Amino acid sequence: MAACKFQGTIVSNQFINKKEATKDHASAVVQAVITGRKKFKIKLPQLTTTYVPLPIPLIEKDNEIIVETESTNSAGKFGRFGGTFVPETLIMSLNHLEAEFKNVLHDRVFQDELATALRDYVGRETPLYHAQRLSEYYKSKNGGKGPDIYLKREDLNHTGSHKMNNALAQAMIAKRIGWKSVITATGSGQHGLATAAACAKLGLECTVFMAAKDMERQSSNVRLMKLLGANVEGVYGSFKDASSEAFRCWVEDLENSYHMTGSAVGPHPCPTMVREFQSVIGKETRKQAIEKWGGKPDIVIACVGTGSNALGMFHEFLSDTDVRLIGVEAGGLGLESGRHSSTLAKSEVGVYHGAISYVLQDDYGQIIQPHSIAAGMEYPGVGPELSYLKESGRAEFWAATDEEALDAYDKLCKLEGIIPSLEAAHAFAILDKLVPTLPNDNIKVVINCSGRGDKDVDILFNRRVVHDGK
Numbered sequence: 001m002a003a004c005k006f007q008g009t010i011v012s013n014q015f016i017n018k019k020e021a022t023k024d025h026a027s028a029v030v031q032a033v034i035t036g037r038k039k040f041k042i043k044l045p046q047l048t049t050t051y052v053p054l055p056i057p058l059i060e061k062d063n064e065i066i067v068e069t070e071s072t073n074s075a076g077k078f079g080r081f082g083g084t085f086v087p088e089t090l091i092m093s094l095n096h097l098e099a100e101f102k103n104v105l106h107d108r109v110f111q112d113e114l115a116t117a118l119r120d121y122v123g124r125e126t127p128l129y130h131a132q133r134l135s136e137y138y139k140s141k142n143g144g145k146g147p148d149i150y151l152k153r154e155d156l157n158h159t160g161s162h163k164m165n166n167a168l169a170q171a172m173i174a175k176r177i178g179w180k181s182v183i184t185a186t187g188s189g190q191h192g193l194a195t196a197a198a199c200a201k202l203g204l205e206c207t208v209f210m211a212a213k214d215m216e217r218q219s220s221n222v223r224l225m226k227l228l229g230a231n232v233e234g235v236y237g238s239f240k241d242a243s244s245e246a247f248r249c250w251v252e253d254l255e256n257s258y259h260m261t262g263s264a265v266g267p268h269p270c271p272t273m274v275r276e277f278q279s280v281i282g283k284e285t286r287k288q289a290i291e292k293w294g295g296k297p298d299i300v301i302a303c304v305g306t307g308s309n310a311l312g313m314f315h316e317f318l319s320d321t322d323v324r325l326i327g328v329e330a331g332g333l334g335l336e337s338g339r340h341s342s343t344l345a346k347s348e349v350g351v352y353h354g355a356i357s358y359v360l361q362d363d364y365g366q367i368i369q370p371h372s373i374a375a376g377m378e379y380p381g382v383g384p385e386l387s388y389l390k391e392s393g394r395a396e397f398w399a400a401t402d403e404e405a406l407d408a409y410d411k412l413c414k415l416e417g418i419i420p421s422l423e424a425a426h427a428f429a430i431l432d433k434l435v436p437t438l439p440n441d442n443i444k445v446v447i448n449c450s451g452r453g454d455k456d457v458d459i460l461f462n463r464r465v466v467h468d469g470k
């Protein structure tokens with residue numbers, strides 16, 4: 001079905017029909033010669049009627065031609081994805097936020113304060129850790145050959161995940177603008193926890209919406225959020241319902257409250273802003289890779305809930321076309337079961353929570369309930385920039401099932417003494433399938449270990465020790 005669905009309404013095929021788009025808008029295929037030998041083609045996605053594409057500049061540097069894949073424009077579009085699909089009443093607040101976001105990007109005082117807080121409060125930079133026993137395990141299963149596997153240790157951040165990079169920066173923006181109260185939604189509780197901590201540090205009120213079932217399965221995070229002074233509101237349904245509830249609450253008090261987006265989703269400028277604050281992950285990785293082995297990673301891998309840790313890692317390497325970018329979605333009970341959260345693998349384009357992206361939906365444009373054992377992966381949409389990276393072919397997307405994630409969690413615990421979050425475990429889970437396909441020589445794989453798994457201990461213990469007797 002080629003229709004583009006807008007929150008339940010099927011908009012005419014013509015609006016998004018690929019043939020029409022090809023006629024009306026140039027479908028550019030940029031072919032760049034990189035380092036004078038490698039050829040790489042980037043296909044620009046087809047465009048909707050309202051969007052004027054940014055030209056993609058070819059930058060020449062040290063005799064290399066670099067494809068600039070920075071794709072966002074002033075309307076917050078990534079190819080045909082993104083934008084601002086919200087009621088008129090929100091436009092002023094979003095414009096205000098966008099202006100402040102642009103300000104702080106170039107504001108020395110803000111940037112210095114953020115850098116200091118990231119270092120002294122969050123604990124950055126996080127290490128790039130050589131997982132020797134995990135690498136040996138895969139070599140031993142692969143005839144003695146296999147990649148060297150490194151972990152970007154976002155699990156070591158204060159509050160235990162990459163979410164803090166974004167929550168802290170946005171809380172600083174809220175305070176700067178003068179908003180007193182922060183409203184947000186969380187799935188796994190990691191973003192809620194990071195927001196609660198950042199608000200406590202900055203003296204802001206904090207309300208976190210969370211689905212009742214997530215409050216139950218991630219109860220340790222609920223307790224921590226409350227200890228940090230946050231007001232946690234339970235919502236019937238899943239993370240998507242908690243997100244909708246946070247939007248509703250924000251709309252009721254636009255003057256005093258700030259809606260904090262926890263991932264690279266939502267209306268412009270949220271996806272760009274979150275990606276910007278998370279891009280520290282990839283920047284550090286590049287620097288650390290040069291220090292450790294004098295080059296770049298060959299492959300970077302990250303789990304994809306809605307996109308923030310994946311983009312945080314990928315963005316730095318977008319124009320390094322010799323670096324493979326792999327995102328791993330939650331395959332749940334299997335892609336054919338209909339019980340999964342693999343939006344990029346199995347969905348259609350639509351508008352959800354304020355932006356155009358891929359969305360899990362039925363033929364009538366109604367949202368299909370996502371499923372994942374990892375609460376933070378259970379969302380029916382995905383960020384517009386990742387949607388663009390899928391459509392342009394720059395990044396590839398795989399899926400790992402609940403069981404594969406549980407196995408990977410177990411493996412990392414036993415081989416490295418590291419307890420990953422169930423979300424991050426999805427990224428590790430594809431190694432079983434990926435490693436046998438790799439050339440044998442000197443491949444460096446970096447996996448973004450987006451969070452630590454203390455919150456998931458009960459799930460693991462019940463599944464593996466009580467149920468499976470392992």
Ligand SMILES: Cc1ncc(COP(=O)(O)O)c(C=O)c1O
Pocket residue numbers: 161162187188189190191262263264303304305306307308309310375376377421423424450451452
């Ligand atoms: C530790 C961790 N990793 C990954 C994710 C997925 O979110 P995102 O795709 O925005 O990184 C979550 C979401 O809650 C999380 O808690």
